[in-house]
Amino acid sequence: EDQVTQSPEALRLQEGESSSLNCSYTVSGLRGLFWYRQDPGKGPEFLFTLYSAGEEKEKERLKATLTKKESFLHITAPKPEDSATYLCAVQAYSGAGSYQLTFGKGTKLSVIP
Amino acid sequence: DAGITQSPRYKITETGRQVTLMCHQTWSHSYMFWYRQDLGHGLRLIYYSAAADITDKGEVPDGYVVSRSKTENFPLTLESATRSQTSVYFCASVSGNTIYFGEGSWLTVV
Numbered sequence: 001e002d003q004v005t006q007s008p009e010a011l012r013l014q015e016g017e018s019s020s021l022n023c024s025y026t027v028s029g030l031r032g033l034f035w036y037r038q039d040p041g042k043g044p045e046f047l048f049t050l051y052s053a054g055e056e057k058e059k060e061r062l063k064a065t066l067t068k069k070e071s072f073l074h075i076t077a078p079k080p081e082d083s084a085t086y087l088c089a090v091q092a093y094s095g096a097g098s099y100q101l102t103f104g105k106g107t108k109l110s111v112i113p
Numbered sequence: 114d115a116g117i118t119q120s121p122r123y124k125i126t127e128t129g130r131q132v133t134l135m136c137h138q139t140w141s142h143s144y145m146f147w148y149r150q151d152l153g154h155g156l157r158l159i160y161y162s163a164a165a166d167i168t169d170k171g172e173v174p175d176g177y178v179v180s181r182s183k184t185e186n187f188p189l190t191l192e193s194a195t196r197s198q199t200s201v202y203f204c205a206s207v208s209g210n211t212i213y214f215g216e217g218s219w220l221t222v223v
Contacts, residue, residue: 032210043117043203043214044156087156091210099144099207100171103156 002027006088006104013111016077021107023088024070033071034101035064036087044087078111085109116140117215119204125221132191134218136204144207145187146171147179149200150217156203162187194222 007022025033032051036044048057050066057064061082063074073086085108089101120135138145147159158171160179168179176198178190191198199222204215 034212036214041217043205043216046211046213049211089156099210099212100146100158100161101156101212105153105155 002090002092002102004088004090004102004104006086006107008107009105010108011110013075013078013109015079015111015113018074018076018078020075021073021086021088021109022070023073023104025088025090026069027090027092027102029093030090031093032091033066034089034091035062035071035073036089038085038087038106047086075109078109080111080113083109083111117204117206117213119202119215119218121218122216123219125223126194128195128222129193132194132220134189134191134202134204134220136187136189136215138185138187138204138206140206140208141184142206142208143184145181146205146207146212147177147187147189148203148205148214149173150203151200159189159202191220194220196222198222 003026005024032049034049035047038044048064053068055066061076065072085106087106089103091101118137126132143164146161148156150156157173159177162168162181165181165184181187202218205212
């Protein structure tokens with residue numbers, strides 16, 4: 001059974017204070033690891049997909065990295081508008097329905113001005 | 114580009130009533146999904162569909178029914194609503210290898 005564990009559950013940062021969110025996973029065969037951002041009252045918004053260990057992707061103040069067991073979402077010099085819940089999900093090679101994702105419970109990030 | 118539209122956005126219903134949540138996509142994506150999101154559980158897959166007239170169960174399908182007569186629509190029906198089905202429901206579709214989500218339907222069963 002595929003499993004995704006995110007830590008910490010919640011994180012409070014001062015504006016400009018860089019940090020990282022962790023996503024550890026177990027999956028039978030990783031097809032892709034996804035990061036989403038979710039604002040209150042909204043649906044998840046796609047950020048990144050990582051496919052193989054060593055891969056990195058960046059978008060503004062966010063950088064996602066991937067190893068064989070975990071992924072990190074690094075946030076550099078965050079701003080209050082980066083406050084959201086960040087979701088990690090894995091996609092496995094499983095034949096029919098292989099696009100489906102298994103999600104972690106998320107990390108709620110609060111950036112204080 | 115409207116993307117995925119869910120309706121209703123908010124619904125309160127009584128235990129035992131039938132409720133249908135609608136999902137419409139403007140992209141003609143083949144794969145579509147229904148997830149529910151609950152505190153302490155995260156997002157869990159209810160049902161998915163690979164194409165019109167092809168559907169399959171996800172992790173938590175009990176109490177739900179889906180249909181997909183047209184590519185663009187994927188309604189989710191709660192046949193006899195229970196309080197445990199109070200949740201936020203998200204419809205999603207796949208483009209390339211990325212899943213895109215709708216804005217959600219908030220359902221309260223009293």
